[in-house]
Amino acid sequence: MRHAEGRFLASELEDVAPDGARFHVIPVPYEESVSYGDGTASGPAAILAASDQLELWDGESVPAELGIHTAPAVDCSGGAEAVLARIEAATATALSHGGLPVLLGGEHTVTLGALRALHRQHGRFGVVQFDAHADLRDSYGGTPYSHAAVMRRAVADLGLPLFQIGVRALCREEVDCRAALGVGHLDAAALARHGIPTPLLPPDFPERIYVTFDVDGLDPSIMPATGTPVPGGLGWYDARRCLELAVNGRQVLGFDVVELAPMDGFHAADFAAARLVYDIMGLVQRLGR
Numbered sequence: 001m002r003h004a005e006g007r008f009l010a011s012e013l014e015d016v017a018p019d020g021a022r023f024h025v026i027p028v029p030y031e032e033s034v035s036y037g038d039g040t041a042s043g044p045a046a047i048l049a050a051s052d053q054l055e056l057w058d059g060e061s062v063p064a065e066l067g068i069h070t071a072p073a074v075d076c077s078g079g080a081e082a083v084l085a086r087i088e089a090a091t092a093t094a095l096s097h098g099g100l101p102v103l104l105g106g107e108h109t110v111t112l113g114a115l116r117a118l119h120r121q122h123g124r125f126g127v128v129q130f131d132a133h134a135d136l137r138d139s140y141g142g143t144p145y146s147h148a149a150v151m152r153r154a155v156a157d158l159g160l161p162l163f164q165i166g167v168r169a170l171c172r173e174e175v176d177c178r179a180a181l182g183v184g185h186l187d188a189a190a191l192a193r194h195g196i197p198t199p200l201l202p203p204d205f206p207e208r209i210y211v212t213f214d215v216d217g218l219d220p221s222i223m224p225a226t227g228t229p230v231p232g233g234l235g236w237y238d239a240r241r242c243l244e245l246a247v248n249g250r251q252v253l254g255f256d257v258v259e260l261a262p263m264d265g266f267h268a269a270d271f272a273a274a275r276l277v278y279d280i281m282g283l284v285q286r287l288g289r
Helices: 040-051 080-096 110-122 150-157 172-181 188-194 236-247 268-287
Strands: 023-028 068-070 100-105 126-130 162-165 184-186 208-214 251-258
Touching: 023 040, 023 080, 040 100, 040 251, 040 268, 080 100, 080 110, 100 110, 100 268, 110 150, 110 208, 110 251, 126 150, 126 236, 150 162, 150 172, 162 236, 208 236, 208 268, 236 268, 251 268
Parallel strands: 023 068, 023 100, 100 251, 126 162, 126 208, 162 184, 208 251
Antiparallel strands: none
């Protein structure tokens, strides 16, 4: 049965019952603390609509063979804590069915709800962040639940190891936070100068990981439809290669794609985000354990 807000790959697949699906897609149209352009509340619906144009064969495999279930969109009314609690509950529901949660944002704050649920079930794991921004401020705009503080919450509050890829805009507070909390990083400038290292992640990084992909990690030439675009971002195939190296041999507990802010009449960015979601599913299928 098709949800009113759409399903992932609805044009190609019947909905799979929760117990039969590896991937549980959770739309989270939350937008509260955006600080430049707006529109991220429309991101999940745009990704679901664009997914109707995907091919089941992703070039190497058919990730949908593992089963994809699309949950109802999370209710994003009320304050940040109430919304985060609902995101945590939706993620926990996916986990109770043995599924891998796939969150569609919405602003980056939504990641914290998923991390709380996973931390409650699994304890320690690593977070691999693709982003133009470090998101390590202790608070921003008067709230610790800002998109600009979400990774600070992950590291400082939940104690999760973090590795950042593609960052190219950060403040001095975030530089100091990286040093104080041992946050690993491969920033965009280093990637441009030296290429992608192998291995990508530190040797002591956890084998269990969560991947959070803010679409502004991609260069604006590929992804202009985001609230805070920054020049000098990742190209499509460099991002794919980094994802491959991060996922290979590791257990992916969940992932998200966030911060898409659709542009009227411009479908390329919506499709790129949907393709990114499906490509990560494929990497989990082929390379994860």
